[in-house]
Amino acid sequence: MARDSSRRDHDRQPRDRDTYRNRDRERERQRRRRGHRATDSTGELLPQAPRTPRDTSTSESPNRRKAKASDRTSGGSSNPLSLDSLAKLDQLNQKKGWKGYDYDSEYVKEVRRKEERLEKERVREEEREKRRMREEEREKRRAYESDYAREEQRRVKKERAVGEKNRRHTDDEREDRRRYEERYTESERKERRERRKAEAAQREAASDKKMRRVISGPLLEEGGNKEVHEYIAEKRGGAGSGSSDGYTDEEWARRKRKRICIIFGIVVLILAIVIPVAIVVSKKNSSSTTPQSNASANTQKPSNSELNGISESSIPATAKGTILDPFTWYDTTDFNVTYTDAVVGGLTIMGLNSTWDDSVQANPNVPALKDSFDYGTMPIRGMNVGGWLSIEPFITPSFFSGFSTHDNVIDEYTLTSKLGSTKATQTIESHYSAFVNRQTFEDIRAAGFDHVRIPFSYWAVTTYDGDPYIPKISWRYLLRGIEYCRQNGLRVNLDLHALPGSQNGWNHSGRQGVIGWLNGTDGDLNAQRSLDIHNQLSTFFAQDRYKNIVTMYGLVNEPRMVALNTDAVLNWTSKAIDLIRKNNITAVLVFGDGFMGLDNWQGKLQNYDNLLLDVHQYVIFNTDQIKLKHTDKLNFACKGWTAQTLRSEDKTTGFGPTMCGEWSQADTDCTQYINDVGVGSRWEGTMNTGNASTSVLSPTCPTNNNPTCECTDANADPSKYTAVYKQWLLQFAQAQMESFERGWGWFYWTWETEAATQWSWKLGMAAGILPAHAYDRNFNCNDTLPDYGQLGLPENY
Structure with a gap:
């Protein structure tokens, strides 16, 4: 309006x-x-600081x-x-002849004069501001120069004072000087002066620069080190000018001692700083360096003397840097390093000797290798070398404990991914070399065993796009391990422990998580890849050199048939059997029970000859069995497993030939990483898998957590075990051996671990909780079973 x-x-x-x-x-x-209000030449109001001409803020009056x-x-x-x-x-008015108006001209002139005045005032204000800023800068500079001048004056004054002090001699010093002159001739004094000058020059060249680094200029200027000031003053006015000649030997010695003390103090200070830092860095590096198994870490790199006399020029250029180049091998011990590119079934024979001896007998209870082993009548007493060519976290926890939860290193797949190709090759091959070696198989033989089950993974043969595994290097260690078995009369059960895609989704299959074998998008692809791998393996091990040593040939370790299509697994198994037999493998073929239960195999695959059903028996992975009391566990081993074995051996109630390919004497699942990395135990109720159907979050031990179920005693060093606990562990192991020998026999899991005694025959035997010889036992299930509760054995560990 x-x-x-x-x-x-x-x-x-x-x-x-x-x-x-x-x-x-x-x-x-x-x-x-x-x-x-001033306006510009257009008649508009001029700006008014700090508000604009049309400012409507509430601050206006x-x-x-x-x-x-x-x-x-x-x-x-x-x-x-x-x-x-x-x-x-x-x-408009010009049309009437007018030229404008006086009052208009005067008004415009007045406005423009005002503009000029305002502009001049603005320029003057800018000039004043610039002058003020320049004055402030000059004032700051004067203050700085004044401070610097004062500091310089103070420094010069101090230096003069020090110089004056050094040039001033007391009567005693003059007397010392006179005595010095009387003691030495002029030539002697001259010689001493020259010598001191040379020494001073050397000291100055060697230490003056270091002195300037250690004691900063500002500290010297402020008198931070009196002795250093005196030393510098001496240099400035001393040897070169001849004034230092006035010092006696005692004075020189005193001054020398001062300098030595100064240098010594500086060195001590540096060491006090450097040593703790070095220790911290060392600890940090040791914690962040690639974890490896203790056995590998404590073993020096092999001498590789086999390469002596071998020229690198004997390796063709096309083979240099490949698995056929022995100069790239971490360990050449007991390998034939003469180059060859010969292959059998597409698998290299590089490293093998051309001759072998099958006349060795493992122990008096079994025949030599060249003679037949009477399977089904003569019990297998075998040993697994787990955690060697197929890495398992609970066997070698040092590979995994160095990583944080954020790293999510939980299996060999994530371990090699995290390390990267180069570091993983170095780390894992050193493990292959040291964890199991010639001495391992000699010790296994000495412990009374006659068979060795060697788990290995498919990447010993090949790898596929996206695989981080170390390809093919474990192959030559597998072949060397077989030769070590031959030298000790030990027959071999080849165990393909990991197939493409993972046959069970557990960490010992290489990759924990989803089952991709015969399952999912690539299920059929991985099934065919597995058959291709068996085609190569069976062709290779059908050679004459392996007919007496590789007497058992495994198809796949622990296929998780409860999570797979049963018909698909049986169909694949039939194809694998036909393929392997076609390639002239005459060994016993071993297949897993797939956790279906022994009684459910009656009528399946019974039309094949020389086929063996493999079951793995543990009390700790079943919540009903783990909470049995000690005496009940012993009774279950004697009666329960014996009954299962006998039913399975009878083709009318089970499959037929049956053996136990894995078992241990552990009575709890307290061992670190036994239930996967970062997952707790059923025993203490800390097993959190992230899946409600598989987690166990309530303590599961015979006491129902009263008293508290605890793992400390079970995980303790065996030297701290009570006598009654050792007795139970020994009898529990012997009871299992007896039960499984009602079938074809057994393989203990496993020979060596880094720390888990109840999973290591080597450690258990040393602790007295396993027999010194697998065939020499002092307990059988016909004996009266002790009541371990009355003997005082706690049930909460």
């Missing part, structure tokens, strides 16, 4: 010259009374807001017309 009213008022304004003049004069007087309102109602400006409007009016 105000804007419309202003427009109507403007339309009613008079158009004659007198009216304009009178109105302009009146408004000029009004502007002067309320404070004139009420009078100013009223004035602005009156301006808007009277035409919207403090001028009657803008210059643009006047120019239009002039053009």
